[in-house]
Amino acid sequence: MSTSHATVHHDHHDGHHAHHEDHHHEPGFWRKYVFSTDHKMISKQFLITAVFMGIVAMMLSIFFRLQLAWPGKSFPFLEYFLGKWAPGGVLDPNMYLALVTIHGTIMVFFVLTGGLSGTFSNLLIPLQIGARDMASGFLNMLSFWFFLVSSLLMFYSLFLETGPASAGWTIYPPLSALEEAIPGSGIGMTMWLVSMALFVVGSLLGSLNYIVTVVNLRTKGMTMTRLPLTIWAFLVTAILGVLSFPVLFSAVLLLIFDRSFGTSFYLSDIYISGQALEQTGGSPILFQHLFWFLGHPEVYIVLLPALGITSEVIATMSRKPIFGYRAMIGSILAIGFLSFIVWGHHMFITGMNPFLGSVFVFTTLLIAIPSAVKAFNYITTLWKGNAVFSPAMLFAVGLVSTFVTGGVTGIILADSALDINVHDTYFVVAHFHIVMGASAIFGMFCGVYHWFPRLYGRMMNNKLGYIHFWFTFVGVFGVFFPMHFVGLAGAPRRYYAYDAFPMFDSLKDINVVITSFAIMSALAQGIFLFNFFYSMFRGKKASQNPWRSNTLEWSAPVEHLHGNWPGALPEVHRWPYDYSKPDKEEDFVPQTVPLAAGEEAH
Amino acid sequence: MTYFIILIIGLGIYAFAQLANVVQLSSSLKGAPEEEVTDKDNRFNARMMMGMLIFILGFFVWQIKEYSHTILPESASEHGVEIDTLWDFNMWIVILVFVVVNMVLFFFASKYYFKKGNRATFFAHSTKLELIWTIIPAIFLSVIIIYGLKVWTDITGPVESKNGVIIELYAKQFDWTARYAGKDNKLGATNYKLITDENPLALDKNDPASSDDILTKGEFHLPVGKEAYFSFRSRDVIHSAYMPHFRAQMNCVPGMETQFHFKPTITTAEMRKKLNNEKFDYVLLCNKICGASHFNMQMSIIVETEAEYKAWLAKQKEFASKDTPAAPAAPADTTKPKMALK
Numbered sequence: 039m040s041t042s043h044a045t046v047h048h049d050h051h052d053g054h055h056a057h058h059e060d061h062h063h064e065p066g067f068w069r070k071y072v073f074s075t076d077h078k079m080i081s082k083q084f085l086i087t088a089v090f091m092g093i094v095a096m097m098l099s100i101f102f103r104l105q106l107a108w109p110g111k112s113f114p115f116l117e118y119f120l121g122k123w124a125p126g127g128v129l130d131p132n133m134y135l136a137l138v139t140i141h142g143t144i145m146v147f148f149v150l151t152g153g154l155s156g157t158f159s160n161l162l163i164p165l166q167i168g169a170r171d172m173a174s175g176f177l178n179m180l181s182f183w184f185f186l187v188s189s190l191l192m193f194y195s196l197f198l199e200t201g202p203a204s205a206g207w208t209i210y211p212p213l214s215a216l217e218e219a220i221p222g223s224g225i226g227m228t229m230w231l232v233s234m235a236l237f238v239v240g241s242l243l244g245s246l247n248y249i250v251t252v253v254n255l256r257t258k259g260m261t262m263t264r265l266p267l268t269i270w271a272f273l274v275t276a277i278l279g280v281l282s283f284p285v286l287f288s289a290v291l292l293l294i295f296d297r298s299f300g301t302s303f304y305l306s307d308i309y310i311s312g313q314a315l316e317q318t319g320g321s322p323i324l325f326q327h328l329f330w331f332l333g334h335p336e337v338y339i340v341l342l343p344a345l346g347i348t349s350e351v352i353a354t355m356s357r358k359p360i361f362g363y364r365a366m367i368g369s370i371l372a373i374g375f376l377s378f379i380v381w382g383h384h385m386f387i388t389g390m391n392p393f394l395g396s397v398f399v400f401t402t403l404l405i406a407i408p409s410a411v412k413a414f415n416y417i418t419t420l421w422k423g424n425a426v427f428s429p430a431m432l433f434a435v436g437l438v439s440t441f442v443t444g445g446v447t448g449i450i451l452a453d454s455a456l457d458i459n460v461h462d463t464y465f466v467v468a469h470f471h472i473v474m475g476a477s478a479i480f481g482m483f484c485g486v487y488h489w490f491p492r493l494y495g496r497m498m499n500n501k502l503g504y505i506h507f508w509f510t511f512v513g514v515f516g517v518f519f520p521m522h523f524v525g526l527a528g529a530p531r532r533y534y535a536y537d538a539f540p541m542f543d544s545l546k547d548i549n550v551v552i553t554s555f556a557i558m559s560a561l562a563q564g565i566f567l568f569n570f571f572y573s574m575f576r577g578k579k580a581s582q583n584p585w586r587s588n589t590l591e592w593s594a595p596v597e598h599l600h601g602n603w604p605g606a607l608p609e610v611h612r613w614p615y616d617y618s619k620p621d622k623e624e625d626f627v628p629q630t631v632p633l634a635a636g637e638e639a640h
Numbered sequence: 641m642t643y644f645i646i647l648i649i650g651l652g653i654y655a656f657a658q659l660a661n662v663v664q665l666s667s668s669l670k671g672a673p674e675e676e677v678t679d680k681d682n683r684f685n686a687r688m689m690m691g692m693l694i695f696i697l698g699f700f701v702w703q704i705k706e707y708s709h710t711i712l713p714e715s716a717s718e719h720g721v722e723i724d725t726l727w728d729f730n731m732w733i734v735i736l737v738f739v740v741v742n743m744v745l746f747f748f749a750s751k752y753y754f755k756k757g758n759r760a761t762f763f764a765h766s767t768k769l770e771l772i773w774t775i776i777p778a779i780f781l782s783v784i785i786i787y788g789l790k791v792w793t794d795i796t797g798p799v800e801s802k803n804g805v806i807i808e809l810y811a812k813q814f815d816w817t818a819r820y821a822g823k824d825n826k827l828g829a830t831n832y833k834l835i836t837d838e839n840p841l842a843l844d845k846n847d848p849a850s851s852d853d854i855l856t857k858g859e860f861h862l863p864v865g866k867e868a869y870f871s872f873r874s875r876d877v878i879h880s881a882y883m884p885h886f887r888a889q890m891n892c893v894p895g896m897e898t899q900f901h902f903k904p905t906i907t908t909a910e911m912r913k914k915l916n917n918e919k920f921d922y923v924l925l926c927n928k929i930c931g932a933s934h935f936n937m938q939m940s941i942i943v944e945t946e947a948e949y950k951a952w953l954a955k956q957k958e959f960a961s962k963d964t965p966a967a968p969a970a971p972a973d974t975t976k977p978k979m980a981l982k
Binding site: 131132135205206210212213216219220305306307308309310314318319320321322323356357358359360361362363364365387388389392395396399400403404406407410411413414415416417418420421422423424425426427428432435438439442443446447449450453454455456458459461462463497500501504505508509511512515516519520523524526527528530532533534535536538539540541544545547548554555557558561562565584615617618619620625640 | 884898
């Protein structure tokens with residue numbers, strides 16, 4: 039469709055660049071590793087940043103899990119890390135809230151949005167659609183730099199004198215607007231807001247680029263119905279981001295006004311620290327509407343790329359076409375559309391009109407249908423397959439399990455009458471950690487193991503991958519499943535301790551079990567980190583197409599080169615899922631292979 | 641318990657020992673031609689899939705056995721019984737789907753692993769199958785939606801006349817105050833600018849309805865079998881009035897008034913007997929993050945017979961009887977947006 043367009047400045051590639059050093063304009067260190075405009079390098083930059091942020095967020099979660107399992111017990115290493123925020127090794131209640139807040143913020147935005155979309159959209163969009171690079175390499179570089187600066191600001195906010203933002207990752211005002219209400223709402227909150235504003239800018243630059251690239255730069259023969267499901271997922275994710283992140287930006291901007299310039303968008307009739315504030319007429323509910331208008335699509339911004347990645351990996355590794363390719367595209371589109379009209383289910387008991395609540399019950403429960411279609415299609419793809427259990431495949435199967443296990447409790451929470459009693463309890467924490475947190479992070483691990491050879495030209499160690507997977511998988515169930523019971527006991531989330539209420543005395547055991555599993559899973563991530571960095575330098579050299587896959591990225595040379603393919607761009611003749619096609623000798627037929635005489639296209 | 645922790649930490653250490661082992665192994669094998677994923681790997685992981693299924697289901701059953709006693713007791717309010725029935729109905733569907741889908745998933749994953757010479761079945765789509773698993777969930781969901789919305793409208797639908805106890809819960813960092821409407825059964829007007837130490841709820845003394853209002857802290861009482869109409873206000877940040885034993889919750893939002901109502905059906909004394917716990921008390925918690933002491937913002941709720949309730953209420957001081965200076969005249973706060981939750 040648009041090959042000529044893309045090749046204009048790359049047609050000096052003539053196929054003789056087998057050796058990297060022959061390349062006559064090899065960019066210098068800064069251009070290559072730092073201010074790179076090459077999508078493969080930017081992808082790696084996103085990944086490394088996300089890995090770093092992920093380690094930080096995971097450590098924070100261990101800190102507060104220790105407090106929850108053994109409240110008031112002294113852990114000297116807490117004091118080592120947190121200093122005055124853990125005097126005598128006991129976590130400070132304000133810091134507890136700060137840890138919870140920053141853990142959530144980093145995981146949702148920096149690891150699972152920036153990290154997941156940023157890494158894999160960048161790596162796979164040009165390679166899988168047969169393009170030389172993103173539509174705009176420069177904007178792509180800017181997108182990463184905004185992301186990096188916002189990550190660093192968020193990280194730096196942990197070291198502020200008055201602590202980082204601590205009003206919960208949803209930063210509901212007035213708590214987030216008033217420094218008098220909680221110390222974290224001082225400079226910590228300002229930094230959170232600035233960081234998120236930059237994050238939104240980066241995310242928009244990235245998303246616009248992804249959309250334009252997918253729409254305009256597909257190679258010859260790559261029709262929309264020949265796109266791998268990964269690309270469909272990234273495309274819809276980018277559209278969701280473009281439509282919803284500006285709304286978060288406006289919510290953040292109005293909050294900045296309320297905090298710094300005395301406006302009253304969200305504030306009304308407040309009396310705090312011995313004085314009545316002037317602000318009147320605003321509504322905290324307005325913020326919640328704006329926040330969740332992003333917040334709910336955000337769930338799918340996190341999930342869809344993971345689902346796209348698993349679709350690709352399950353089909354490839356089962357040596358079987360993905361079942362119901364068009365239904366999978368349809369369900370991605372349906373989920374994307376519905377995600378915009380369900381935000382009110384976060385607000386059933388905020389004082390929103392109950393009739394409006396009813397509407398959101400209806401739209402929310404509808405999402406279960408395309409989600410069920412996806413789950414059943416994955417399972418049917420496994421049926422009578424020939425599954426090769428690479429670590430990526432294990433994580434893909436794990437995702438299907440967590441997606442279903444966490445998804446079904448959504449049926450409870452979407453039912454407004456039932457939400458009354460479990461709203462903001464651990465039941466909710468259990469639900470979204472399994473369905474969104476675990477599934478998305480499994481999708482991310484799946485992608486890293488599967489495309490590591492494309493990223494670094496080497497293989498990751500399988501055995502370590504297996505150990506990592508099984509400990510993580512057991513850990514996810516061990517940590518989050520018991521939380522349902524904590525919620526059913528009526529235990530609210532974001533509580534520093536439960537000993538003020540005799541009714542929660544029976545939860546002590548459960549909290550110890552949860553924390554123990556959390557520590558085990560955290561240690562298991564050490565195995566991954568070791569494998570990741572070790573393999574980057576010392577791993578076995580990857581072959582051209584180690585997973586015997588059909589998609590275009592495996593037709594490019596292992597050595598990265600600017601422009602991806604030496605010589606002409608590959609041409610596409612078939613859909614990406616011709617695995618184990620009858621009458622073919624091999625159990626895979628790459629997209630570049632023309633249809634044989636009389637062969638039926640899918 | 642301790643054994644359990646030791647077991648888990650032991651597993652963690654085992655993981656690292658394995659790590660060291662494998663690294664050694666892999667370096668000794670370096671250079672040797674090796675398939676990326678061996679037959680042995682596939683067999684091992686296929687078996688682990690079955691093991692995982694057993695773990696998930698076993699762990700689920702174990703938790704039900706071990707943790708059932710932590711779950712909230714039967715509902716102590718009329719609408720709560722309806723919620724609990726709806727809950728059970730949904731939960732059976734949820735558990736059924738959770739068990740069946742996981743079983744099929746792990747069963748397929750453990751059965752159809754790579755074997756040399758085998759070939760996967762080329763099965764790309766089937767309109768019939770796809771229709772079946774679109775329509776069946778759609779039918780189940782329609783039932784869930786209709787049933788759920790019926791219960792929701794019953795609980796939050798419009799209230800024609802407030803025939804019962806009228807009470808306000810007032811939240812601030814970090815405690816609760818309850819305000820009863822008093823003899824006239826009307827809550828007096830408020831204006832947040834009137835807050836003083838003597839007038840913590842900002843009652844407008846020029847409103848005659850406020851003079852007989854009764855304020856209590858620490859605990860509040862409700863008569864059994866009588867509808868209690870709550871309204872909620874907050875002084876500073878958002879709080880949430882959560883009364884889990886009554887299946888009741890509503891946010892308290894500064895600048896507006898929210899509402900909820902329920903009818904208690906079991907007195908505190910009866911519940912203590914049922915639970916065989918002399919110290920049991922119904923409790924009001926804060927369930928929206930509100931600051932450092934969010935975790936300790938509570939009030940006891942005493943449900944008793946109407947006679948006991950009336951006797952208790954008669955002993956409480958009326959607002960105007962307090963020795964407080966008159967406030968400057970201020971207009972009643974009519975600009976406040978009132979969310980009609982009833």
